[in-house]
Amino acid sequence: MTGYLPIAVxxxxxxxxPLVAFGVSMLLAPRKPEPLKYTSYECGVEPTGGxxxxxxxxYYVIAVLFVIFDVETIFxxxxxxxxxxxxxxxxxxxxxxxxxxxxxxAYAWKKGALEWA
Amino acid sequence: MELLVFSILAGLALAGAIGVILAxxxxxxxxxxxxxxxxxxxxxxVLWAEFIAVVQLMVxxxxxxxxxxxxxxxxxxxxxxxxxxxGRIGPQPSPGWRVAAAMLGxxxxxxxxxxxxxxxxxxxxxxxxxxxxxxxxxxxxALGNLEHVGQLLYTSYLVPFELASVLLLxxxxxxxxxxxxxx
Numbered sequence: 001m002t003g004y005l006p007i008a009v010x011x012x013x014x015x016x017x018p019l020v021a022f023g024v025s026m027l028l029a030p031r032k033p034e035p036l037k038y039t040s041y042e043c044g045v046e047p048t049g050g051x052x053x054x055x056x057x058x059y060y061v062i063a064v065l066f067v068i069f070d071v072e073t074i075f076x077x078x079x080x081x082x083x084x085x086x087x088x089x090x091x092x093x094x095x096x097x098x099x100x101x102x103x104x105x106a107y108a109w110k111k112g113a114l115e116w117a
Numbered sequence: 118m119e120l121l122v123f124s125i126l127a128g129l130a131l132a133g134a135i136g137v138i139l140a141x142x143x144x145x146x147x148x149x150x151x152x153x154x155x156x157x158x159x160x161x162x163v164l165w166a167e168f169i170a171v172v173q174l175m176v177x178x179x180x181x182x183x184x185x186x187x188x189x190x191x192x193x194x195x196x197x198x199x200x201x202x203x204g205r206i207g208p209q210p211s212p213g214w215r216v217a218a219a220m221l222g223x224x225x226x227x228x229x230x231x232x233x234x235x236x237x238x239x240x241x242x243x244x245x246x247x248x249x250x251x252x253x254x255x256x257x258x259a260l261g262n263l264e265h266v267g268q269l270l271y272t273s274y275l276v277p278f279e280l281a282s283v284l285l286l287x288x289x290x291x292x293x294x295x296x297x298x299x300x
Contacts, residue, residue, distance in 0.1 A: 004162060055190040057296055063187045064292035067180035068285050074172050075278070078267030086271050093271055093279070100282040104289035113297045 061113045072101055123163055130156035143189045147182060154178045167262045 040046065079086070079094050086093070108114060133156060136149025154177045161170035210218075270278055 054192075055187070057191060057298065060184075060187050060191060061292055061296045063184050064296070065289060067176070067184060068289050068292075070176055070180040071285060072282075074175060075270075075281070077171075078168065078263050078270055080267075081263050082267035082271060085268070090271050093275060096279055097282040100279075100286050101289070104286040107290055108293045108297075111293050111297055113293045 058113075061108075065108060065113070068101075068104075072098070119163060123160070126156045126159040126163065129153075130160065144186070147185050147189060150185065151178055151182055154182065165262065168266050 075097065076094070079090060083090060130153050133149045133151070133153025136152065137146045140146040140149055154173060158170045158173040158178065161167070161173055
């Protein structure tokens with residue numbers, strides 16, 4: 001498991017860096033709260049309503065399609081590393097697999113599920 | 118060393134799981150789930166199942182969690198009163214329900230424990246090859262974890278692999294039929 005030591009170190013640094021940064025700024029920064037300081041300043045317009053807007057269900061279809069193609073990619077990895085050994089047999093196998101998924105993709109496309117606006 | 122890493126990861130996984138049920142804000146629950154899923158990915162690495170660990174991160178932490186967050190954003194939290202204390206806590210379950218839930222939890226734990234103690238390792242074609250890799254300390258043999266999975270999946274388990282594509286197709290069409298609104 002020694003090969004994972006760099007990853008563990010990276011996770012520790014990645015988790016530690018924001019903690020240290022926030023901690024130091026919390027300890028050192030002077031704090032003089034004023035109502036004006038808590039107004040939004042990004043674009044100069046006062047926000048109206050909450051941030052918890054209800055999202056359109058249309059985006060959910062796109063999220064589901066993302067997960068499905070995510071899983072498809074997972075199947076591609078072990079196939080790719082064994083491609084030379086599996087040869088044409090493996091190629092036909094994967095072509096079938098992707099072919100079936102392309103059917104679903106074409107269906108989603110035709111139904112307009114990928115239309116953004 | 119292995120015990121130490123396992124303990125840290127198991128602790129993180131439990132902390133994430135507890136965070137899921139204790140967090141008042143659903144988005145924090147989802148983040149707790151992210152912690153739990155990532156810790157489980159680490160546990161897979163401890164088991165030398167590196168491929169499964171990557172799948173865990175890519176599909177569960179990366180994909181399924183996004184779905185959960187989408188569901189949280191699709192539900193109008195303000196309208197459901199989920200952003201107020203009363204709404205979040207909801208109607209209190211009666212004592213009978215609490216007892217039933219506790220009994221079910223204990224029963225489930227006993228079942229899983231009994232299965233783990235009794236079930237002998239079933240003979241699965243190709244399991245010996247994988248087992249050798251795992252016992253060899255991962256990457257010890259000529260082939261790595263990923264190569265073994267590839268070799269087995271695309272030869273011995275060809276039919277389940279192709280059926281998986283049909284399953285994904287059904288999921289895709291189902292999602293479009295159920296959630297897509299024609300305009």
